[in-house]
Amino acid sequence: MYRFSRAIYRELADEIIESPTGNRYTNHEKVLRACESAVERLATDRHYFARPTRTLFNDIRCFFPMASQRRVYAVVERYLAFADEFLANQPNNGFDVYGNPLQCRASTRKGTPCQRMPLPHNGYCPSHQHLAETEELQRTAAAAA
Numbered sequence: 001m002y003r004f005s006r007a008i009y010r011e012l013a014d015e016i017i018e019s020p021t022g023n024r025y026t027n028h029e030k031v032l033r034a035c036e037s038a039v040e041r042l043a044t045d046r047h048y049f050a051r052p053t054r055t056l057f058n059d060i061r062c063f064f065p066m067a068s069q070r071r072v073y074a075v076v077e078r079y080l081a082f083a084d085e086f087l088a089n090q091p092n093n094g095f096d097v098y099g100n101p102l103q104c105r106a107s108t109r110k111g112t113p114c115q116r117m118p119l120p121h122n123g124y125c126p127s128h129q130h131l132a133e134t135e136e137l138q139r140t141a142a143a144a145a
């Protein structure tokens, strides 16, 4: 997954504002780390990560001059879309790209997490698909409000 965060960093590295502390790598490290954590969150927590592009952009925009902001946003958007597409095309073998077992996002009636394997497009197992539909309706309602 890190190829996506490294690609964002590489595209933008030349425009990062140098840190005033004299340590010229500090801002670079912060940008790289923010990119890595955004991509990692996309890979492991996709369904709860509502606006990846906006989140990462807000995390790193302060390290770039005003004139670069539009380009920074475009680069972040492009590579997170690549990462998202890559993740969406992973075989659903029960594990995420880091080898962690996937689990349905729902809880059972007893309140324990559902242990069944989720479907990749919404993170719910076949018996909990109705929750995905409810969620979709809520999102539509929220967007309309």
Ligand SMILES: [Zn+2]
Residues within 6 Å of the ligand: 104, 105, 106, 114, 115, 116, 124, 125, 126, 127, 128
């Ligand atoms: Zn389930």
